[in-house]
Amino acid sequence: MTAAIVFDLDGTLVDSLADIAAAANRMLSDQGHAPLPEETIRGFVGNGLPKLVERVILHCGLSIESHSELTQGTLNHYNQASSATTRPYPSVKDALQRLRAADIALGVCTNKPEAPARHILEVLDLAQFFDVVIGGDTLKSRKPDPAHLSATFEALGTNDACVFVGDSEVDAETAQRAQVPFLLYSEGYRKSPVSELPHLASFDDFARLPDLALRIIGLSGTGL
Numbered sequence: 001m002t003a004a005i006v007f008d009l010d011g012t013l014v015d016s017l018a019d020i021a022a023a024a025n026r027m028l029s030d031q032g033h034a035p036l037p038e039e040t041i042r043g044f045v046g047n048g049l050p051k052l053v054e055r056v057i058l059h060c061g062l063s064i065e066s067h068s069e070l071t072q073g074t075l076n077h078y079n080q081a082s083s084a085t086t087r088p089y090p091s092v093k094d095a096l097q098r099l100r101a102a103d104i105a106l107g108v109c110t111n112k113p114e115a116p117a118r119h120i121l122e123v124l125d126l127a128q129f130f131d132v133v134i135g136g137d138t139l140k141s142r143k144p145d146p147a148h149l150s151a152t153f154e155a156l157g158t159n160d161a162c163v164f165v166g167d168s169e170v171d172a173e174t175a176q177r178a179q180v181p182f183l184l185y186s187e188g189y190r191k192s193p194v195s196e197l198p199h200l201a202s203f204d205d206f207a208r209l210p211d212l213a214l215r216i217i218g219l220s221g222t223g224l
């Protein structure tokens, strides 16, 4: 049996909001539209780039007919500067190191397109920890479809002793539908109070994650 932990990316492993907002605002600028505040765009993150662009279009009163073109335009901008300011949250790297040292297989299940997801993990020196990265455009399914998460665990070669770690309503729903224990990182892009999201435990500091996760998957660790 291989124990495995799968992580969400945006708002969980990395704080990527400023680069996402910059790409959306460059697309808006191409359309002659004023930029949106980062806080507004924060509320649009979670269901992947096409959905984010759809939310921007509706918010700004642009034509939904141009959805494909504006999604491609936003992705082009994002691919040019996806790691300009994006950084791991504090203690993420140490936590991943500890989990790998405990022989846990690690994967990423993100709604971000796979290419920028892999790029960010490389640039931030996090790619080394992950055997599997499945993006929002890798499969036909994406979170909250539980198939996206199940496929990530299957690719890691396990369907036992699993934990999913994420930051959002979408992640909580995905875990619930896939029947995987869910750990909620409370410092990401969630819109509702922690108490309204189904989760086994929450944490606000990655220094706490290894003990928490190891205890849940029954290996060791010291306390929830």
Ligand SMILES: O=C(O)COP(=O)(O)O
Pocket: 008, 009, 010, 011, 044, 045, 046, 047, 048, 049, 052, 109, 110, 111, 112, 113, 136, 143, 168
């Ligand atoms: O791209 C998004 O909308 C969210 O990405 P995430 O699944 O890594 O949080």
Ligand SMILES: [Mg+2]
Pocket: 008, 009, 010, 011, 012, 046, 166, 167, 168, 188, 189
């Ligand atoms: Mg997220």
